[in-house]
Amino acid sequence: MILSIETENKTYKIDSENPLDISIPLEFDALQPNIYGVEKASAKAYQDEHFVGDTRRGGSCNFENLSVNTHCNGTHTECVGHITHQRISIQECLKDAFMLAELITVLPENALKTQDTYSVKLNENDLLITKKSLENSLFNQKSKIKNQKSLIIRTLPNSESKKNRDYSVENPPFFSLEAMKFIVEIGVKHLLVDVPSLERLHDEGKLANHRIFWNVEQGSFEINSQTYLNNTVTEMIYVSDKIVDGTYLLNLQIAPFVADASPSRPILFEIKHLTE
Numbered sequence: 315m316i317l318s319i320e321t322e323n324k325t326y327k328i329d330s331e332n333p334l335d336i337s338i339p340l341e342f343d344a345l346q347p348n349i350y351g352v353e354k355a356s357a358k359a360y361q362d363e364h365f366v367g368d369t370r371r372g373g374s375c376n377f378e379n380l381s382v383n384t385h386c387n388g389t390h391t392e393c394v395g396h397i398t399h400q401r402i403s404i405q406e407c408l409k410d411a412f413m414l415a416e417l418i419t420v421l422p423e424n425a426l427k428t429q430d431t432y433s434v435k436l437n438e439n440d441l442l443i444t445k446k447s448l449e450n451s452l453f454n455q456k457s458k459i460k461n462q463k464s465l466i467i468r469t470l471p472n473s474e475s476k477k478n479r480d481y482s483v484e485n486p487p488f489f490s491l492e493a494m495k496f497i498v499e500i501g502v503k504h505l506l507v508d509v510p511s512l513e514r515l516h517d518e519g520k521l522a523n524h525r526i527f528w529n530v531e532q533g534s535f536e537i538n539s540q541t542y543l544n545n546t547v548t549e550m551i552y553v554s555d556k557i558v559d560g561t562y563l564l565n566l567q568i569a570p571f572v573a574d575a576s577p578s579r580p581i582l583f584e585i586k587h588l589t590e
């Protein structure tokens with residue numbers, strides 16, 4: 315089905331039957347991405363004395379108990395409830411079903427070779443996504459539409475191993491404070507990244523970039539009247555090299571979990587034609 319969308323007085327078209335999935339499929343019986351060495355996501359057939367939820371073992375149908383650590387086992391979308399005492403859920407925060415998104419590709423830099431800063435002392439193994447690298451990528455790209463609500467960031471190198479990387483062994487890149495302030499300044503409400511966190515995985519618990527993105531005071535666990543309650547962060551996506559940088563329509567799908575985060579499936583639609 316061809317759908318047309320109108321924004322900024324122009325009409326664009328998308329093919330609803332050709333989505334580009336940028337989530338990492340969560341395979342319960344295979345390799346998965348993982349941070350902090352948490353337990354793998356698992357699926358186990360339900361069983362009691364009368365029933366087994368596995369047709370191969372005589373059950374009438376399959377049903378399984380799933381165990382997932384949303385933040386550590388794969389693609390997920392989170393809200394400000396990730397860093398507040400007040401339990402705020404992604405299900406209530408995510409209001410946008412469709413949004414225009416800009417996909418860019420950036421090359422993280424050695425943290426000691428940039429002027430950008432971070433909340434804890436950095437060393438030569440740290441790779442930073444800097445403000446300059448974001449500015450350059452956005453500037454070099456002739457965006458079809460201005461003022462997109464969403465930014466999707468693919469980091470280089472873009473190996474398929476991101477789909478099942480053990481981040482307790484490999485250090486992922488993360489954002490400088492300047493980069494995160496820049497993202498907020500340009501009006502991004504939904505940020506999607508292919509790294510497991512906006513932060514260094516060991517940041518002394520500061521979560522400074524998360525606080526910048528949602529506008530929560532550094533060190534605080536409380537929202538305030540200026541907090542961006544409807545902003546979301548999606549981590550651990552994987553954007554295939556087949557998907558080129560540019561403007562897309564994004565459909566950010568989550569499970570209706572009343573929790574700070576949910577496993578998610580962001581899908582993109584190419585913007586096919588446009589008319590003035």
Ligand SMILES: [Zn+2]
Nearest residue numbers: 385390392549
């Ligand atoms: Zn997370």
